[in-house]
Amino acid sequence: MSTRGGESREQPQPTAVKRKVVWSQAFQAVLVPALAVLTALIIGAVVIAITDAAVVAAYRNFFTAPGKALAATWQAVRTAYGALFQGSFGNPQELYQAVKVYVATKETGPLWQALWPITESLVAATPYILAGLAVALGFRCGLFNIGVEGQFFMGALASAYIGYRLTTLPTLVHLPLAVLAGALGGALWAAIPGYLKARTGAHEVVNTIMMNWIAFRLSDWLLNGPMKAPGYRPITPQIEPTAELPRFFPAPLRLNVGFLLALATAAVVYWFLFKTTTGFEIRTVGANPRAARYAGMNITRNFVLAMVLSGALAGLAAATQVLGVDHWVGQGFSAGYGFDAIALALLGKSHPLGVVLASLLFGFLRGGATRMQSLAGIPIDIISIIQALVIVFIAAPDIIRWLYRLRAGRGIEELVLTRGWGG
Amino acid sequence: MAIAVTRPQARAAFMNRSRWMGILLLIVGLLMFLLFGRGLEPGQEATFGLNPGKDSQAIAIPDLTLPVQPALYALIMLTLFLGGWQLARGFRSAGAVLGIASFFFVTAFLTWAARGKSFNLVGMLSSSLVRATPIALAGLCGVVCERCAVINIAIEGMMLTSAQAAVVVATLTRNLYLGLLAAMLTGAILSAVHAVLSIRFRVDQIVSGTAINIFGAGATSFISARFLEKNVDLLNNSGTFPVVSIPLLSKIPILGPIFFENGIIVYLMFILVVVVHIVLFYTPWGLRTRAVGEHPRAADTLGINVFLTRYVNVIAAGMIAGIGGAYFTIGSVGRFDEIMTAGKGFIGLAAMIFGKWNPFGTFASSLIFGFADSLQIKLQILRVPIPSEFLLMAPYLVTMIVLAGVVGRAIPPAADGQPYVKE
Incomplete structure (x- = not known):
C-alpha cells in the first residue's frame, strides 16, 4: 500500500507553518503536472521537426551548414506553435487594434473577430470540463470509465431528440428538459456496465469499451434511419430554438451558457465528493473497498451510483455541445472526448478544480490545433500524441522527477485508480 | 475483488x-x-x-x-x-x-x-478463421502478459502501430517478411514501454495501457495524414501474403479449404497457440511465469527473478501483438487505414477471459468472435431483414455476455495487475 492521506497525519501546528505546508503541497501538486505538460510539448516539437521535410533536408547538410539546420528546426517549430498560440488565444496585436477601433467608433465587428479564437477555446473546453469530471468521479470510486465516449454519444442523441422533437414548448421548460435528457441518456448507458461490475464483477474497462462500440453502431442506425433529417446527410434535424443554450455574443461567436454550466457543475461535484456522506462513501469505496465493506458501506450500490453519475456528467457534456454549439448531431460527433477525458482526469488528479484547469489547457490546445492544421499543415493528431505523453508523465511522476532532478514529493495524496479485472 | x-x-x-x-x-x-x-x-x-x-x-x-x-x-x-x-x-x-x-x-x-437460397458454408467458416486470427493473436498476447500478472490493455494500440509499421516497411523494401519483422519489432518496442512503465515505475497498468492506446491512435493518424495520404504508392501499398496451400492436407473436403489454404499469418497463429501452450505448461520458464503471476513474493523467495520474467514475457507478448497487427495490413488488404483495428484488441482480451487465460481456450473463443464477425457480412449478402448495424453490434454484445460470466466465473492469475515491490 502506498502512502496516502495527508489529512491523517496532521498534527496541531502553528497556523503560519500550516499555511506554509499547504502552499508547498499545492506547489508540489502543480509542479509535476506543469512539467509533464511542458515535457510533452517539447517532445511534440521534436516530432513536428523530424517529420518536416524542410527540416530533414536541412539536416542532410548539418556538418557543412549547422546554422541552417537549426534555423530550419526553429522555423518549423515556431510556425507550428505560433499558429497554436494564435489559434488558441488570438493575435494580441489584432485584439489591441480592435479595442482601439471599438473605443473610437463603437464598431464591434473587429472586436468580435479578434475574440473569436479565445472564445472558441472556451467553447472547446466546455465539454472537456464535464467529460473530465465524469472520468474523475469514476476514478474516485476506483472505476475506470473508458465509456465516456459512448455515454457522450447517447447523451447527445437523447438531448438532440428532445431538442427537435418537442415543439411549441417555452424555453424555460424545453431547455432544462433537453439538458436533462442528455444527462439521462449518458447515465443509462453507464448504468449497464456499472450494474454488471457490481453484480458479476465483469470489468468495467472492457464492458464500457464494448458499450462504446455498441453506441457507435446504434447511432449509425439512428442517424441513417429513425432520427435522420430530410436530405441525404446522416444527421439529425436542427433542434428548436427554444432548446438552444443562450449565447453571450452575436452570431459567429459560439460561447454560451454551457461554459458557466460546466463550471457550476464542477463546483457541485466538488461539494458532492468532499462535503456529503455519499461522496465520502464513494471515495472510501475507491480507496479501500475492503475497509468500506467493514464499515458497512454498500459497495454494489456505490459502484452503480458512481457509474451512473459519471455517465450523467458525460451526457451533460454532450448536451452542452449539442444545445450550445452544434444544434444537431452527426456521425463522428464525439471526436474522441471520452479518451481526452481520461487524460484530463489524470492531469487534474481527479480533483474538480484540477479537471477544470486541465480542461482549459486542453481546450486552448485543441482550439489552437485546428488553426495549426490549416496554417502550418500539422495534422491535428499531434494533440493525441501530446496527450498520451502527458498521461504517461503524470502516471509515472518518477520520470519527471528524474528528468528535472526533483526530490520526491511527500504528503501528496496518491490516488488508487483501478484494480485488476475485479475477479 | x-x-x-x-x-x-x-x-x-x-x-x-x-x-x-x-x-x-x-x-x-x-x-x-x-x-x-x-x-x-x-x-x-x-x-x-x-x-x-x-x-x-x-x-x-x-x-x-x-x-x-x-x-x-x-x-x-x-x-x-x-x-x-x-x-x-x-x-x-x-x-x-x-x-x-x-x-x-x-x-x-x-x-x-x-x-x-444457396449459402456457402465452407466459405463462411474459412473467413471466420481468418477473421479470428487477429483476435486470437491479441488474446495470446494477453495470455502471455497476464500469466505473469501484467495487465495489457494496450494491445489495440500495439496492433494499430505495428499494422502501420508493417505496411510502410513492406512497401519501402518490397519485402513482406521484412514488414512482418518490422511489425514484431514495433510491438516489442511499445510493449517494452508498457513493461518499463508498469514494472519499473509501477504505473497503474490500465492507465499505462490507455496511454499507449491513445498514442497509437494519434501517432498512426498523424503519420497517415502527414505522409501516407500523399504517397500511397510509395509508402502504403504493399500487397499481401499469398495463400499457401499445404500439399495433400488442403485436398481434404471441408477441412482442407478452412484450415490448410491460408496466408502465412494464420499458420503462424496456429503455431503460436501450440507454442505458448507448451511453453506455459511444460517448460521451467512457463512454471516460473505462472508462479510470478500467482504469487510473486513466493516466486522471488525461491530465487526466480520476478522482474526479468515479467520483462521477457511482456516484450514477447508485444511481438505476438505485432504479428496480429501485421494481419490487418500485409495479411489482408495491403494498405493502412486510420483506426483500422476497430476494437479487435479489446475483443482479443475478452477472448482471453472467455478462454480462461489458456492458449487453446483463447483460440476457441476467438473463433466464436470470428464467426460472429463473418456471419454478419454473409447475412448482409443474404439480405436478412435485420439492419446491418445491429449485426455489427453482435460481437460486442457477445463479449459483454461472456464477461458477465454466463459460462462460469473466469479467475485471473492471482497477482494480475499488481506491481511487485522487492523487499
Missing part, C-alpha cells in the same frame, strides 16, 4: 445455477420457434455450399441440401429437450450443453436465413 451475492438459503436449494440454465435453454428453444419456426412454406430447401470456390484445391463434394421445415422443427425440439432435461435432471457439464444449444440456435438461424 469479488462481490459475493448471497441468496436466501431456501431459494438457493431449488433454483440453483443448473435450473436457471434449464430455463434459459427453454427460452432459447421458444425463441427459435417464434423467430424461425413460424410461417414457413412447406417443401422449401436451404442449400449449404461445401466447396469454397474455383481456386481451392480441395476435392469437390456435393453441396448439402436441407429441407427447411423439418430441419428447423427438429432443431427446436432438440433444444427444448435439452432445456427440459437440464431443468429436471441436469447435465454434468453446463458449459457443453450451452455450447450445443448455441450450435442448434445458429444452425437454425442459418437454415432459416438460407431458405430457398
Whole structure:
C-alpha cells in the first residue's frame, strides 16, 4: 500500500507553518503536472521537426551548414506553435487594434473577430470540463470509465431528440428538459456496465469499451434511419430554438451558457465528493473497498451510483455541445472526448478544480490545433500524441522527477485508480 | 475483488445455477420457434455450399441440401429437450450443453436465413478463421502478459502501430517478411514501454495501457495524414501474403479449404497457440511465469527473478501483438487505414477471459468472435431483414455476455495487475 492521506497525519501546528505546508503541497501538486505538460510539448516539437521535410533536408547538410539546420528546426517549430498560440488565444496585436477601433467608433465587428479564437477555446473546453469530471468521479470510486465516449454519444442523441422533437414548448421548460435528457441518456448507458461490475464483477474497462462500440453502431442506425433529417446527410434535424443554450455574443461567436454550466457543475461535484456522506462513501469505496465493506458501506450500490453519475456528467457534456454549439448531431460527433477525458482526469488528479484547469489547457490546445492544421499543415493528431505523453508523465511522476532532478514529493495524496479485472 | 451475492438459503436449494440454465435453454428453444419456426412454406430447401470456390484445391463434394421445415422443427425440439432435461435432471457439464444449444440456435438461424437460397458454408467458416486470427493473436498476447500478472490493455494500440509499421516497411523494401519483422519489432518496442512503465515505475497498468492506446491512435493518424495520404504508392501499398496451400492436407473436403489454404499469418497463429501452450505448461520458464503471476513474493523467495520474467514475457507478448497487427495490413488488404483495428484488441482480451487465460481456450473463443464477425457480412449478402448495424453490434454484445460470466466465473492469475515491490 502506498502512502496516502495527508489529512491523517496532521498534527496541531502553528497556523503560519500550516499555511506554509499547504502552499508547498499545492506547489508540489502543480509542479509535476506543469512539467509533464511542458515535457510533452517539447517532445511534440521534436516530432513536428523530424517529420518536416524542410527540416530533414536541412539536416542532410548539418556538418557543412549547422546554422541552417537549426534555423530550419526553429522555423518549423515556431510556425507550428505560433499558429497554436494564435489559434488558441488570438493575435494580441489584432485584439489591441480592435479595442482601439471599438473605443473610437463603437464598431464591434473587429472586436468580435479578434475574440473569436479565445472564445472558441472556451467553447472547446466546455465539454472537456464535464467529460473530465465524469472520468474523475469514476476514478474516485476506483472505476475506470473508458465509456465516456459512448455515454457522450447517447447523451447527445437523447438531448438532440428532445431538442427537435418537442415543439411549441417555452424555453424555460424545453431547455432544462433537453439538458436533462442528455444527462439521462449518458447515465443509462453507464448504468449497464456499472450494474454488471457490481453484480458479476465483469470489468468495467472492457464492458464500457464494448458499450462504446455498441453506441457507435446504434447511432449509425439512428442517424441513417429513425432520427435522420430530410436530405441525404446522416444527421439529425436542427433542434428548436427554444432548446438552444443562450449565447453571450452575436452570431459567429459560439460561447454560451454551457461554459458557466460546466463550471457550476464542477463546483457541485466538488461539494458532492468532499462535503456529503455519499461522496465520502464513494471515495472510501475507491480507496479501500475492503475497509468500506467493514464499515458497512454498500459497495454494489456505490459502484452503480458512481457509474451512473459519471455517465450523467458525460451526457451533460454532450448536451452542452449539442444545445450550445452544434444544434444537431452527426456521425463522428464525439471526436474522441471520452479518451481526452481520461487524460484530463489524470492531469487534474481527479480533483474538480484540477479537471477544470486541465480542461482549459486542453481546450486552448485543441482550439489552437485546428488553426495549426490549416496554417502550418500539422495534422491535428499531434494533440493525441501530446496527450498520451502527458498521461504517461503524470502516471509515472518518477520520470519527471528524474528528468528535472526533483526530490520526491511527500504528503501528496496518491490516488488508487483501478484494480485488476475485479475477479 | 469479488462481490459475493448471497441468496436466501431456501431459494438457493431449488433454483440453483443448473435450473436457471434449464430455463434459459427453454427460452432459447421458444425463441427459435417464434423467430424461425413460424410461417414457413412447406417443401422449401436451404442449400449449404461445401466447396469454397474455383481456386481451392480441395476435392469437390456435393453441396448439402436441407429441407427447411423439418430441419428447423427438429432443431427446436432438440433444444427444448435439452432445456427440459437440464431443468429436471441436469447435465454434468453446463458449459457443453450451452455450447450445443448455441450450435442448434445458429444452425437454425442459418437454415432459416438460407431458405430457398444457396449459402456457402465452407466459405463462411474459412473467413471466420481468418477473421479470428487477429483476435486470437491479441488474446495470446494477453495470455502471455497476464500469466505473469501484467495487465495489457494496450494491445489495440500495439496492433494499430505495428499494422502501420508493417505496411510502410513492406512497401519501402518490397519485402513482406521484412514488414512482418518490422511489425514484431514495433510491438516489442511499445510493449517494452508498457513493461518499463508498469514494472519499473509501477504505473497503474490500465492507465499505462490507455496511454499507449491513445498514442497509437494519434501517432498512426498523424503519420497517415502527414505522409501516407500523399504517397500511397510509395509508402502504403504493399500487397499481401499469398495463400499457401499445404500439399495433400488442403485436398481434404471441408477441412482442407478452412484450415490448410491460408496466408502465412494464420499458420503462424496456429503455431503460436501450440507454442505458448507448451511453453506455459511444460517448460521451467512457463512454471516460473505462472508462479510470478500467482504469487510473486513466493516466486522471488525461491530465487526466480520476478522482474526479468515479467520483462521477457511482456516484450514477447508485444511481438505476438505485432504479428496480429501485421494481419490487418500485409495479411489482408495491403494498405493502412486510420483506426483500422476497430476494437479487435479489446475483443482479443475478452477472448482471453472467455478462454480462461489458456492458449487453446483463447483460440476457441476467438473463433466464436470470428464467426460472429463473418456471419454478419454473409447475412448482409443474404439480405436478412435485420439492419446491418445491429449485426455489427453482435460481437460486442457477445463479449459483454461472456464477461458477465454466463459460462462460469473466469479467475485471473492471482497477482494480475499488481506491481511487485522487492523487499
